[in-house]
Amino acid sequence: MQFYNTMSRKKETFTPVRKGLVGVYACGITAYALSHIGHARSAVAFDILVRLLRYKGYEVTFVRNFTDVDDKIIKRANDEGVSSTEIAETYIKAYHEDMDRLGVIRADIEPRATEHIQEMLNLTERLIADGKAYATPSGDVYFRVRSFPGYGKLSGRTPDDLRSGARVVPGDEKEDPLDFALWKSAKPGEPYWESPWGKGRPGWHIECSAMSEKYIPLPLDIHGGGLDLIFPTTKRIAQTEAALGKPLANIWMHNGFVQVDSEKMSKSLGNFKTIRDILESYLAETLRYFLAGKHYRSPIDFSLDNMDESERSQKRVYECLREVDKALARENWKPGAAPAELVEELKQQDQSFMDALEDDVNTAAAMGHLFNMVRIAGRVLEDKKLRNSEGGRDI
Secondary structure (H helix, E strand, O other): OEEEEOOOOEEEEOOOOEOOEEEEEEOOOEOOOOOEHHHHHHHHHHHHHHHHHHHOOOEEEEEEOEEOOOHHHHHHHHHHOOOHHHHHHHHHHHHHHHHHHOOOOOOOEOOEHHHOHHHHHHHHHHHHHOOOEEEOOOOOEEEOHHHOOOOOOOOOOOHHHHHOOOOOOOOOOOOOOOOEEEEEEOOOOOOOEOOOOOOEEEOOOHHHHHHHHHHOOOOEEEEEEEHHHHHHHHHHHHHHHHHHOOOOEEEEEEEOOEEEOOEEOOOOOOOOOEHHHHHOOOOHHHHHHHHHOOOOOOOEEEOHHHHHHHHHHHHHHHHHHHHHHHHHHHHOOOOOOEOHHHHHHHHHHHHHHHHHHHEOOOHHHHHHHHHHHHHHHHHHHHOHHHHOOOOOEOO
16 A cells, blocks of 8 residues: 655555554544534545555554643633533544544544643653753743754745744743643633643643553554644654654644635634534535545535535435346346346456555545446446346346
């Protein structure tokens, strides 16, 4: 199998770090709102990847995290007059319900940030001890970006490139505008934990480094997420490699963006689509079918026309299966009825289907071969000679 590695900008032959064992870590949601179609796309893409790896015989440990403490969660909790825990629980439960409907298998391990505070504190202390991070008088802890020579390598940008857009917010105690928070001092009304630097909570980036290292020996075989997470992941790479002295992952896989009616999806444009919005009008399997109809790295355009087309295509497959079942029941089809060339044609399509999936999980090409099989089945159903060939082979 070959997968496209965002780090190297090319496809690479997949070789597990540990023979027969594969560790996959996918970035999960920040649990403060209902999941949208972008979340669905990422979940379906990595669901297909994990299923493929298991089909190929690998023993896969699949980890997907939940961020359950964050500025957005805290704001929503304060707005609604409830705890951050209640907000996170509500939307993690909703995420599970949505993904169950889409046929997305649950990760083997679903760690939450608040359950791994000690691991994050340990990692932060180690970075401070090594001079890669520093605590401020107010109790914030920042990572020294300039202390890590490879900073920005995943995004292909250097610290100098990144610095041009960086700024220091008034009140920040950063040494450099690029430095990012590993630990934040608690503000009034926020949840907090005790730390060597006072009461506070973790920064957003530190959780993935701490949690992935706990559950899968580093380097991970595959780290996955959406294209929008490439820049945040740059920070996770820096803090992990600086603290542990080993790569965070061997292969970095990122799924493409979702547009709605050819525009970027955003609440301000009024085109924000939650999974539940879509499932009011379409079957969950039709949404999954639509998402798998494009290569995972390609952008995908959600529209009612495109969903209707997916629904028609899906029905065509089911109608084919129904007609084949009827023919089998009606004609008492016996093994050996198909011409040898027809059997070879079907075998070739079957092999091409798998070849496409093994070529960077190319579901779009694989589905093309699926429809070639549908067309072959249609030919067989229309031509009685093909169904009763003397000296034929098992179809």
